[in-house]
Amino acid sequence: MIEFFNTLTGKKEVFKPIKENNVSIYVCGMTVQNRPHLGHMRAYVMADLIRRVFEYNGYTVKMIQNFTDIDDKIIERSREFDMDYRVFGERYIKEYIESSLKMNILEPYYYPRATQHIDEIINLVETLIEKGYAYVIDGDVYYKTAKFKDYGKLSGKKIEDLISGARIEINPKKHDPLDFALWKKAKEGEPYWYSPWGKGRPGWHIECSAMSMKYLGETFDIHAGGTDLIFPHHENEIAQSEAATGKPFANYWIHNEMLRIKGEKMSKSLSNFLAVSDILKKVSPNALRLYYYRTHFRSPLEYDDGSLKEASSSFERMKRFVMENQSGADIDGDLFDELIKNLNNNFNSPKTLGIMFSAIKDANNGIRDKQITANTLRKALEILGFVLEGEKKEEISDKVIDTVVGIRDKMRAEKLFEYADFVRDELKKLNIEILDSKDGTKWRIK
RNA sequence: GGCGGCAUAGCCAAACGGUAAGGCGGCGGUCUGCAAAACCGCUAUUUAUCGGUUCGACUCCGGUUGCCGCCUCCA
Numbered sequence: 001m002i003e004f005f006n007t008l009t010g011k012k013e014v015f016k017p018i019k020e021n022n023v024s025i026y027v028c029g030m031t032v033q034n035r036p037h038l039g040h041m042r043a044y045v046m047a048d049l050i051r052r053v054f055e056y057n058g059y060t061v062k063m064i065q066n067f068t069d070i071d072d073k074i075i076e077r078s079r080e081f082d083m084d085y086r087v088f089g090e091r092y093i094k095e096y097i098e099s100s101l102k103m104n105i106l107e108p109y110y111y112p113r114a115t116q117h118i119d120e121i122i123n124l125v126e127t128l129i130e131k132g133y134a135y136v137i138d139g140d141v142y143y144k145t146a147k148f149k150d151y152g153k154l155s156g157k158k159i160e161d162l163i164s165g166a167r168i169e170i171n172p173k174k175h176d177p178l179d180f181a182l183w184k185k186a187k188e189g190e191p192y193w194y195s196p197w198g199k200g201r202p203g204w205h206i207e208c209s210a211m212s213m214k215y216l217g218e219t220f221d222i223h224a225g226g227t228d229l230i231f232p233h234h235e236n237e238i239a240q241s242e243a244a245t246g247k248p249f250a251n252y253w254i255h256n257e258m259l260r261i262k263g264e265k266m267s268k269s270l271s272n273f274l275a276v277s278d279i280l281k282k283v284s285p286n287a288l289r290l291y292y293y294r295t296h297f298r299s300p301l302e303y304d305d306g307s308l309k310e311a312s313s314s315f316e317r318m319k320r321f322v323m324e325n326q327s328g329a330d331i332d333g334d335l336f337d338e339l340i341k342n343l344n345n346n347f348n349s350p351k352t353l354g355i356m357f358s359a360i361k362d363a364n365n366g367i368r369d370k371q372i373t374a375n376t377l378r379k380a381l382e383i384l385g386f387v388l389e390g391e392k393k394e395e396i397s398d399k400v401i402d403t404v405v406g407i408r409d410k411m412r413a414e415k416l417f418e419y420a421d422f423v424r425d426e427l428k429k430l431n432i433e434i435l436d437s438k439d440g441t442k443w444r445i446k
Numbered sequence: 447g448g449c450g451g452c453a454u455a456g457c458c459a460a461a462c463g464g465u466a467a468g469g470c471g472g473c474g475g476u477c478u479g480c481a482a483a484a485c486c487g488c489u490a491u492u493u494a495u496c497g498g499u500u501c502g503a504c505u506c507c508g509g510u511u512g513c514c515g516c517c518u519c520c521a
Contacts, residue, residue, distance in 0.1 A: 257514095433482070
């Protein structure tokens with residue numbers, strides 16, 4: 001049994017799939033107008049965790065994650081860089097996929113792009129016009145928000161409150177300030193596609209409706225993304241999709257809270273972001289994954305440099321325990337079940353980690369068997385998406401280091417500590433650490 | 447202004463009505479020629495604050511204070 005918080009109902013619910021043992025998930029991917037940052041990665045690591053938990057529970061997961069590769073800002077920024085908008089977006093798509101692979105995020109079934117689904121988008125807009133949910137004005141097409149009775153059901157907003165809000169921009173073409181563009185007429189020099197309404201491009205929200213329904217069906221199980229998308233993006237997706245099909249869109253909505261930096265949301269527009277690929281030069285993908293897992297995805301996460309180092313130390317300790325003690329295949333079923341139980345309960349990664357560390361302490365204290373505990377934790381770490389293979393050491397270089405260490409042992413035996421310390425210091429410069437103990441000398445690459 | 451969320455030790459953080467997990471850091475110890483690492487022990491009589499419900503509240507209800515998100519492009 002898997003249960004989690006559903007934004008649509010505002011409650012934690014037991015998951016019931018549309019098709020037994022299958023789960024369809026649409027993850028709102030990036031709008032590729034800038035580099036993927038730590039905040040984006042939080043959302044995608046969350047989605048990866050969710051997927052892994054479903055798969056462990058025996059579900060066949062069909063996950064779709066889009067790239068929105070056409071929008072106003074992409075056009076604007078690509079011009080600043082004097083680049084074709086396609087080339088411009090491609091850089092960020094590539095950067096995202098590279099970081100995602102490094103993070104050991106399982107690849108989605110497909111990464112659809114908005115610009116490759118223009119036909120589907122046009123068909124959807126036509127349906128909305130036919131059904132009276134959209135209107136054409138001077139080459140633009142707008143969605144008639146007031147006609148959709150359930151408008152606001154995801155975000156908990158009321159149409160009256162939205163109208164009284166002072167921040168809605170006035171566009172004289174719209175019948176109603178809450179109406180939003182499904183299709184935008186191209187201005188001079190902008191990219192365009194031919195449509196029944198003239199040359200233009202899709203509005204922001206329609207691509208996700210078109211792509212999710214194409215690959216997952218008119219009704220699918222889970223739609224995921226950041227809380228900043230709840231309104232208007234996801235609200236509008238529901239309005240468009242349900243008006244067009246007359247069926248429920250996604251049954252469950254999962255939203256992750258924001259990553260903050262200095263008390264503010266990390267975001268492209270605030271230009272206070274840290275690019276994932278830069279961070280991955282400083283900390284390991286495992287450490288970054290653990291950093292995200294330490295906080296429940298429904299809580300805000302405040303970034304500071306120290307917390308990544310903390311996560312790094314923490315992961316190293318876990319890994320060392322597992323690598324040094326694992327042996328055979330026996331696992332502690334009760335401990336393992338406890339870990340899975342907490343993952344199945346709203347994907348509670350912080351609590352799961354807490355139990356894992358407690359188990360390490362118990363094993364060190366002799367309350368639990370070290371080997372079996374290590375084997376159990378290893379299995380859990382794999383489900384959680386961590387990669388445990390040690391550093392890639394070449395066999396020969398290992399032997400060389402062993403030899404140098406052996407020589408130093410000789411020096412120590414001869415009480416030539418000055419020389420022994422010199423060897424230790426020199427090795428340290430190569431990031432090779434010497435660990436003396438009564439069982440002999442060990443070393444490791446830092 | 448409207449809607450929603452959050453407040454737990456030095457820092458991060460769990461807890462879903464049954465009496466405060468865990469991590470990092472710090473301190474003390476074991477080990478070591480010294481050191482590092484590892485390991486052990488200690489580090490919240492109390493959950494922003496004031497009331498209420500209950501045999502019992504971090505958990506539920508109301509007020510106050512502070513912070514954040516959305517209402518405009520956003521994961």
